[in-house]
Amino acid sequence: MPDQSPKPGSATLPSPAVEFRALNRMGFGPRPGSLERVRKMGLQAYIEEQVNAPTHDHFNVNAQADEKIAATWPIYDREVIRKHCFGNFRRFLEDVAMSVAMQFYLNNVTSRASPANENYARELFELHSLGAENYFNHLYNRRRAVPGGLHGKPIGYIDQDVYEAARAFTGWTIADGSDSGRGDGFPNNGKFHYYDGWHDLVQQAVDAWMKRRDQPDQIRHVVRAILLAPEFIATESCKVKRPFELVVSFLRATGADVTPNANLFYQLPPMGQRMFEWPTPTGHPDESRHWLSTQGMLTRWNIIEALTSDWMGAATFALEQETPAALKTYRAVGDFWVERMLGYAERKKVYPLALKMLAGEDDPHHAIRVEGQEWSERLRRCVKTLAMCSEFQLR
Numbered sequence: 001m002p003d004q005s006p007k008p009g010s011a012t013l014p015s016p017a018v019e020f021r022a023l024n025r026m027g028f029g030p031r032p033g034s035l036e037r038v039r040k041m042g043l044q045a046y047i048e049e050q051v052n053a054p055t056h057d058h059f060n061v062n063a064q065a066d067e068k069i070a071a072t073w074p075i076y077d078r079e080v081i082r083k084h085c086f087g088n089f090r091r092f093l094e095d096v097a098m099s100v101a102m103q104f105y106l107n108n109v110t111s112r113a114s115p116a117n118e119n120y121a122r123e124l125f126e127l128h129s130l131g132a133e134n135y136f137n138h139l140y141n142r143r144r145a146v147p148g149g150l151h152g153k154p155i156g157y158i159d160q161d162v163y164e165a166a167r168a169f170t171g172w173t174i175a176d177g178s179d180s181g182r183g184d185g186f187p188n189n190g191k192f193h194y195y196d197g198w199h200d201l202v203q204q205a206v207d208a209w210m211k212r213r214d215q216p217d218q219i220r221h222v223v224r225a226i227l228l229a230p231e232f233i234a235t236e237s238c239k240v241k242r243p244f245e246l247v248v249s250f251l252r253a254t255g256a257d258v259t260p261n262a263n264l265f266y267q268l269p270p271m272g273q274r275m276f277e278w279p280t281p282t283g284h285p286d287e288s289r290h291w292l293s294t295q296g297m298l299t300r301w302n303i304i305e306a307l308t309s310d311w312m313g314a315a316t317f318a319l320e321q322e323t324p325a326a327l328k329t330y331r332a333v334g335d336f337w338v339e340r341m342l343g344y345a346e347r348k349k350v351y352p353l354a355l356k357m358l359a360g361e362d363d364p365h366h367a368i369r370v371e372g373q374e375w376s377e378r379l380r381r382c383v384k385t386l387a388m389c390s391e392f393q394l395r
Contacts, residue, residue: 018043019035019038019039019043019046055081055085056077056081058127058128059080059081059096059102059128060127061073061076061101061102061105062105063101065104065105066104066105068100068104068174068176069100069101069104069105072099072100072101072190073101075099075100075101076099076100076101076102079095080092080095080096080099080101083095093124093128093129096128097120097124097169097172098172098192099192100174100190100192102120103120103172103173103174103192104174106119106120106123107119107120108120108169108172108173109173109174110173111166111169111170111171111172111173111198112170112171112198113167113170113198113202113204116163116166116167116169116170117166118162118163118166120166120169121162121163121165121166121168121169122162122166124165125157125161125162125165130156130157134155134156134157135156135157135158136156136157136158137158137159140158141158141160142158142160143158143160143161146158167202167203170198171194171195171196171197171198172192172194173186173192173193173194173195173198174186174190174191174192174193175187175188175189175190175191175192175193176188176190180195180197180198182197184197204225204226204229205222205225205226207225208221208222208224208225209221209222237391237394237395238288238394239288239394239395240288240291240292240393240394240395241291241393241394241395242273242284242291243267243268243271243272243273243291243299243300243303244268244273244275245395246300246303246393247264247267247268247303247307249392249395250304250307250387250392251307251315253340253341253387254317254319254322254341254383255317255318255322256307256315256316256317257315257316257317257318258314258315259313259314259315260314261312261313261314263311263312263313263314264307264312264314267299267303267306270295270296270299271291271296271299271300271303272284272290272291272293272296273291300388300393301388304384304387304388305384308380308383308384317380319376319379319380319383320375320376320379323336323337323379324336328367328368329364329365329366329367329368330355330358330359330362330364330365330366330368331355331359331364331365333358333368333379333382334351334354334355334358334364334382337354337379337382337383337386338350338351338354338386341383341386341387341392342386342389342391342392350385350386350389350391353385354382354385354386355382357378357381357382357385358378358379358381358382360378
């Protein structure tokens with residue numbers, strides 16, 4: 001007798017049995033009246049209702065994390081999760097990214113260039129798409145090295161992908177009527193809003209480049225776009241000064257009288273800079289690590305010591321004359337030189353050490369009690385300490 005049992009995937013079960021299995025496998029099992037309810041609403045509608053919950057877990061937001069999330073959560077549920085749970089995944093991702101709930105939950109609402117907030121970008125890869133198991137930063141340090149990367153279909157992601165995605169999402173925000181920080185404000189309609197002024201500074205430079213690609217002053221406009229951007233001013237120093245920059249900035253900050261000589265220029269090659277003599281077509285590297293070798297850093301500190309000594313003969317200093325006579329306490333003098341050399345009066349880690357160089361064992365708030373050669377030497381030690389600190393070494 002031939003086998004009459006239902007084949008896998010065949011629709012041979014009577015309708016009540018299919019609905020019963022759906023209730024049992026996708027819900028918490030049937031209860032009185034459940035079968036009738038499912039038949040009334042339709043099996044497809046019931047399945048969509050059940051899929052909605054795990055989809056919320058996939059694109060999770062905490063409704064209690066922010067009052068704006070709580071207020072807009074019903075919209076997120078209805079117009080994003082329910083709308084797309086059986087739709088196109090790319091469009092699903094786009095609407096999630098632009099939703100008020102997700103914008104506030106993962107902080108992209110305030111993300112702007114330099115530096116971009118990485119919260120949403122990282123979760124986009126780790127939770128919403130490729131998954132944490134496909135994070136390959138421990139194996140690869142370049143996107144193109146990830147298998148499939150050369151063909152635009154990488155099998156995983158690395159930190160570089162996160163950084164670039166975070167930059168791409170700068171300027172994605174919500175129009176809540178707030179000030180942009182650039183002299184204008186957002187609309188106040190509670191909807192997704194793209195604000196170009198917060199977008200990646202690199203992209204703004206690219207736009208300036210392409211807009212004027214046929215103009216004779218193209219580069220001028222690109223440089224202007226970069227230098228006048230608020231991000232350029234607001235970003236803390238992060239690039240290491242090249243040796244020549246370090247020497248010149250120290251001499252300028254201290255008001256030294258400079259007489260360039262061979263002794264001065266001989267100090268640059270040991271620090272990694274060969275003025276107009278770099279052997280390959282690439283020119284000097286534009287990466288900080290090139291200048292931060294152990295030998296390089298030691299030489300950078302030594303050049304400060306050498307410049308303030310007599311043997312080099314390249315500069316003379318008059319630090320007492322550069323210090324305003326009206327400053328009568330060690331602390332006042334310390335504040336003056338910190339602000340002059342580092343560009344701010346904020347007392348960072350280097351400040352106590354520089355103040356110690358001035359005051360010695362005296363109370364820094366007391367009037368200056370030393371003079372002559374002793375005071376000159378203390379000023380010199382203070383200035384050298386500031387020049388050797390990381391804040392002065394960066395630009």
